Ligand SMILES: CC(=O)SCCNC(=O)CCNC(=O)[C@H](O)C(C)(C)COP(=O)(O)OP(=O)(O)OC[C@H]1O[C@@H](n2cnc3c(N)ncnc32)[C@H](O)[C@@H]1OP(=O)(O)O
């Protein structure tokens with residue numbers, strides 16, 4: 191076995207914060223003895239090797255995103271690439287699905303928070319997707335504690351004492367299989383500098399998790415395979431190729447078989463729907479399918495068409511999976527995955543249990559059931575749930591339909607979806623725009639951002655799950671409506687969105703938030719800061735690529751010198 195012991199020896203140094211670091215590495219995050227067990231010199235050396243090997247490829251891929259954006263901003267539309275037709279038409283399949291994850295009918299997701307990890311692993315779901323991404327505010331504390339928690343979870347030793355309730359949480363005998371979702375390619379990790387630059391966030395998430403857990407994971411969870419990952423927000427197969435190369439590098443350094451690591455790619459950007467075969471092809475030895483990341487996909491529709499005033503979205507609540515462009519995306523994803531022998535995973539219904547209102551709770555559960563029934567009938571092999579209280583309902587729907595078969599890969603080929611065209615995938619969403627839509631976007635966007643700035647990346651708001659992806663829709667929709675001065679055509683009053691109207695809406699909604707959360711919480715929280723960031727982004731001349739890129743500067747805390755900007 192090659193193993194990690196064969197790293198080229200580097201001079202050992204102490205960072206200013208007291209961590210033992212290899213040459214070229216500087217840790218600017220707070221020192222904590224628990225974090226130091228994650229940020230070992232060897233683990234950092236592994237991350238550093240990945241960073242050095244892949245940083246130029248990542249930079250190039252990000253430049254290509256910019257070029258594509260310019261094309262779309264000049265009137266171009268995303269579409270299938272004629273140059274890779276041979277891949278789409280070719281007769282290849284992905285490596286066989288590992289037996290330990292053949293059945294993924296219900297997957298729970300959640301941030302890498304200690305109690306939630308235990309609850310999710312015990313929830314009865316087949317898979318738990320532990321999230322460093324949409325559901326996590328990537329503060330140093332959250333990221334490093336997340337790594338500590340995942341290490342303990344993979345070792346099977348994780349526990350949590352809820353002192354207020356005097357309740358101890360431990361793992362059951364049977365637990366969900368663990369997938370980990372690192373951040374997207376675009377996010378830096380500003381607390382770890384490598385060769386004078388912030389490290390790439392996802393290489394830190396992946397590298398530290400892989401380094402500490404691959405052996406125990408393969409023994410305890412993966413039946414010889416693993417670790418397993420979800421890969422977010424890619425726009426092109428060249429980005430999947432980088433991940434494939436990262437996996438091969440990691441496998442080689444760890445001395446494990448090529449194809450051990452497996453990943454499900456979220457198809458959650460509009461350009462990526464035209465690259466599904468190509469993405470699977472790049473990852474064909476490391477793939478376990480694709481997933482419909484519906485919320486980021488809607489966000490990406492607006493972002494991709496930011497310069498196309500003929501493609502404005504109706505109210506956020508009206509853009510569901512039954513819109514033609516969304517249904518087409520799900521159908522084509524199923525056909526593509528099953529043709530290549532891997533899972534076609536469904537997505538997240540935003541409803542969560544409503545504790546204090548049984549009728550509203552029943553209605554929410556019914557919406558979730560309907561969404562899952564649509565997915566399983568279409569041919570999806572599994573779905574996502576945001577909350578343990580939804581697992582049994584989702585499980586029942588999938589099991590009623592699939593019976594004992596672990597998945598529908600062989601039985602639901604969906605050849606009918608082969609006829610779907612670029613027009614189907616881009617069709618304009620139908621519906622109307624209302625003042626309440628504008629108000630809700632604003633109220634939700636500000637509250638979400640206030641939570642994110644104080645460390646919570648997923649929150650319940652108005653009985654729905656909100657995370658970075660759903661908040662992005664609120665932001666870019668407001669931006670789009672303001673930019674094009676749209677008429678709120680669902681109210682019948684002929685009101686047009688402009689800066690003055692938006693200013694009044696922001697004021698009203700801040701007052702409403704203060705009433706709803708109470709003066710004390712409002713004062714202590716970060717609502718004003720959130721309002722400033724959200725308002726700036728909604729009114730910017732040029733659309734920011736990501737809400738969280740700008741907001742990230744507010745949660746970077748460099749030690750020992752205090753807060754710092756990138
Ligand atoms: C677009 C996308 O990317 S979707 C994927 C990313 N988003 C997510 O993963 C969201 C995951 N879900 C959540 O974070 C939460 O369910 C929320 C924020 C939506 C709601 O949270 P809360 O209102 O705190 O939930 P609630 O109070 O009902 O929780 C009840 C119990 O369920 C647990 N719980 C709730 N959601 C989860 C979860 N996803 N995983 C594990 N446990 C959970 C809570 O820890 C709590 O446990 P306890 O009774 O032992 O204390």
Ligand SMILES: O=CC(=O)O
Nearest residue numbers: 483484485486659
């Ligand atoms: O990550 C999932 C999404 O819907 O976005």
Ligand SMILES: [Mg+2]
Nearest residue numbers: 324483486659
């Ligand atoms: Mg997403």
